[in-house]
Amino acid sequence: MNETGSGAPIVRAKGLSKQYGSGEGLVRAVDEVDLEVAPGEALAIMGPSGCGKSTLLHLLGGLDRPSSGELWLGDRRIDKLSERGLAQFRRHDVGVVFQAFHLMDELTARENVELPALLAGRSPRQARRRARQLLDQVGLADRAGHLPSALSGGQRQRVAIARALANDPQIVLADEPTGNLDSAATLAVLRLFEGLHTAGLTLIVVTHDERIAATANRMISMRDGAFVDEMRLTGGTKRNLGKFAGLGG
């Protein structure tokens, strides 16, 4: 288990950039971003839509290649990997959670969670055991045999989170994980992330939902492809909570 914020960075980006188009139409979606994430850290990258946060997440997850800059996972350089190496990286080292869940509609919850382990070459028995464990962890043991269509949005997202954990990734990336969820389901996802964070997982979430930040110990604001502000969050003093609600003071 990792101490939050200690040790050599697990993710390191240097001058990471992604551009689209050229000349007048050049868009710097991600513009020379430097980032270091320590093992066990929970990081929230926040900003309005179009600020480049999703593109950044895709770069970090190996779903897209940077135009320039360096990306490291531990002591492995990711941006120079071959297509095959990159596919391996995606399969083994990162788990990704999307806003729209991206579950396979024709597979049950359990089969969805088993799939990444099977693709990574684990035996069906291993995959099944791990899936059962994970669905239990996200509170959906009793829904394992359901198709996604029979699950609520919040339950689908929890299945997607279980799937992201199937291969015990070094980092979990999430893109607007609560974007399609109501308040109660959001809270359930937040509690789940908090549990993962406490258990030592490294978590990077990009979002415009400030509530997500509650599970983070660091928050970065992004505008026009670049980081503009950074806050470290600690404590939990409960100071003045009543005052916010009109009690006292």
Add this chain to the structure above:
Amino acid sequence: MQQEVVLAMLAKEPSSGSRLRARLNDALGPLGEDVNDGQIYVTLSRLEKAGFIARHGAEAPEAGRKIYGLTATGQERVAEWLSEVSWPKPDLAEFHLKLVAAAQAGLADPIGIVDAQRRELLRRLWEVERAAMAEPEDSSAGLLLEGIVLRLQADLRWLEACERAWMDRRKK
């Protein structure tokens, strides 16, 4: 209305009460009607007594034509007020006029003021949301905490709009 608002609106240049009135009307539009002249003049005389503003010019012109300007103490008070972050007191007009006054007088960057406010709100949201996460699922206190979260989120939305608008103005 906060007396600091009147003070800050004077920071641009020494002005008469009626000039001040016009400036407030510009910034507040239809909401300006809710600020009456009496309030402005009473505030001005209070600020003068407190030593935050002083009269410019020697002669004693008719009411409403007196020209007031900030004293050194007044300048200090404005700078202090601009850097203060106020919440939960939901005084939207005060915050709005803070941005206007800061930009007009060139005293502070409105975007910087928005950033400071946002940091404070995010910190509070973090606290409240963590408290909500710690509540059992059927907790009725959870419902109250959700109410606070939703209000904070509304304020943060508005700050986003403020940031966009003042960014655009800066580009012009």
